[in-house]
Amino acid sequence: MSITTISSRAFNQNVTEAKRSAMKQPVFITDRGSITHVLLNIDEYQLITRNAASILELLAMPEAENTDFEVEPLENSFLKPADFS
Numbered sequence: 001m002s003i004t005t006i007s008s009r010a011f012n013q014n015v016t017e018a019k020r021s022a023m024k025q026p027v028f029i030t031d032r033g034s035i036t037h038v039l040l041n042i043d044e045y046q047l048i049t050r051n052a053a054s055i056l057e058l059l060a061m062p063e064a065e066n067t068d069f070e071v072e073p074l075e076n077s078f079l080k081p082a083d084f085s
Helices: 008-013 015-022 042-049 055-060
Strands: 004-007 027-031 034-039
Touching: 004 008, 004 015, 008 015, 008 027, 015 027, 015 034
Parallel strands: 004 027
Antiparallel strands: 027 034
16 A cells, blocks of 8 residues: 655645545645644544554553552652641
């Protein structure tokens, strides 16, 4: 699969052509020479995101349910009691 690269200016001037190209392959859109966006057709997007885990699934960590968590006490050299006077 080849990749088409166009500038932001060219994209803005001819969105229809960019969309037409994205039906065949990804279109990289550059801003001042750096790639900033990728235009994909919906089928390609769904293909690459189909098996992606949600953030909730990634943070769930069911294997860590019975893990002991110990915290070491802080050095109190930088802690001072509050002065409310």
